[in-house]
Amino acid sequence: MVAVSFEFFPPTTPSGRQRLAGCAAELARFDPAFLSVTYGAGGTSRERTVGAIAELTSTLDVPVAGHLTTINASKDDIHRVIDRYVELGVGHIVALRGDPPEDATPPTDVGYETAAELVTAIRSRPDGDRFDLSVAAYPEVHPKAASGQSDLDNLKRKVDAGADRAITQFFFDPDVFLRFQDRAVAAGVDVPIVPGIMPVANFGGVARFAGRCGATIPEWLSALLADLDDDPEVQQPVAAIVAAEQCRRLVEGGVDRFHFYTMNRRQLPAATCRALGLRARPSVATTELAP
Numbered sequence: 001m002v003a004v005s006f007e008f009f010p011p012t013t014p015s016g017r018q019r020l021a022g023c024a025a026e027l028a029r030f031d032p033a034f035l036s037v038t039y040g041a042g043g044t045s046r047e048r049t050v051g052a053i054a055e056l057t058s059t060l061d062v063p064v065a066g067h068l069t070t071i072n073a074s075k076d077d078i079h080r081v082i083d084r085y086v087e088l089g090v091g092h093i094v095a096l097r098g099d100p101p102e103d104a105t106p107p108t109d110v111g112y113e114t115a116a117e118l119v120t121a122i123r124s125r126p127d128g129d130r131f132d133l134s135v136a137a138y139p140e141v142h143p144k145a146a147s148g149q150s151d152l153d154n155l156k157r158k159v160d161a162g163a164d165r166a167i168t169q170f171f172f173d174p175d176v177f178l179r180f181q182d183r184a185v186a187a188g189v190d191v192p193i194v195p196g197i198m199p200v201a202n203f204g205g206v207a208r209f210a211g212r213c214g215a216t217i218p219e220w221l222s223a224l225l226a227d228l229d230d231d232p233e234v235q236q237p238v239a240a241i242v243a244a245e246q247c248r249r250l251v252e253g254g255v256d257r258f259h260f261y262t263m264n265r266r267q268l269p270a271a272t273c274r275a276l277g278l279r280a281r282p283s284v285a286t287t288e289l290a291p
């Protein structure tokens with residue numbers, strides 16, 4: 001049986017808050033290894049991320065992970081957020097560098113410059129051993145990396161610093177992931193590498209995002225989905241088939257865990273989980289959201 005996890009972004013509006021609550025409650029029925037909430041680089045979403053995590057931990061009985069980016073943050077800022085995660089019972093951190101905003105002036109108070117430094121800092125805390133730490137990996141190479149090898153060396157640094165697993169940027173060709181996994185293992189990366197799966201709820205949006213983060217959009221994917229964004233009734237089942245087929249081929253390649261980028265929508269991740277053979281339990285919500 002495969003294991004899954006689901007990633008959400010912190011909502012900005014009351015309706016977004018309700019949508020996240022509903023979506024997370026539905027996906028929690030698949031007994032995920034964890035739900036995670038992203039964190040805006042430079043602390044731009046700090047309160048919203050912590051707020052969303054507080055709501056998930058108080059309403060659902062599944063583990064929650066908090067993302068944390070180190071760019072443009074002081075060491076004190078970073079440890080204050082970690083302390084808040086600990087207060088909320090969150091012991092799993094997705095430790096990241098984050099991206100500087102395009103128009104940013106250079107920070108005056110630089111705490112930890114890379115994700116590897118952040119992992120080292122978390123492990124060096126008096127409570128450092130209790131954390132479950134995930135880091136990012138890039139099957140198609142981070143767009144700013146000097147080379148594929150230096151990117152792999154960086155992943156190895158993060159693992160050597162104490163990361164428990166790597167979660168990848170999204171990709172669409174299963175062979176890209178499987179080849180990357182082979183290279184990482186050969187380079188001495190000895191923790192699980194979990195493929196990040198992006199079900200394509202909106203092709204235009206995913207294509208723009210892919211351009212920024214270095215993910216390739218294969219021609220076959222464009223041919224299947226590029227002209228369907230205005231026709232959700234057809235788009236959704238095609239996108240579900242695409243994600244299910246991607247996961248099926250990864251399972252054939254030996255993969256047994258998946259991390260879904262949900263974009264706070266449940267339909268495609270839920271359909272893909274069903275296609276993977278997972279069954280949803282009746283209900284896991286324990287508490288209503290406070291008004």
Ligand SMILES: Cc1cc2nc3c(=O)[nH]c(=O)nc-3n(C[C@H](O)[C@H](O)[C@H](O)COP(=O)(O)OP(=O)(O)OC[C@H]3O[C@@H](n4cnc5c(N)ncnc54)[C@H](O)[C@@H]3O)c2cc1C
Pocket residue numbers: 037038039040041067068069094095096097098099113114115116135136137142143144145146150151152154158167168169170196
């Ligand atoms: C699973 C996942 C979750 C994410 N969640 C978030 C989120 O919540 N919020 C957010 O803002 N972003 C998020 N991101 C995006 C991420 O922050 C960006 O991709 C960012 O540019 C890199 O972060 P990192 O943690 O991989 O950085 P790092 O691992 O520090 O590396 C970034 C780049 O710098 C290079 N590098 C690092 N150290 C060195 C060195 N010593 N010498 C030379 N090169 C070096 C690396 O090779 C790589 O190219 C996520 C990405 C993934 C895959």
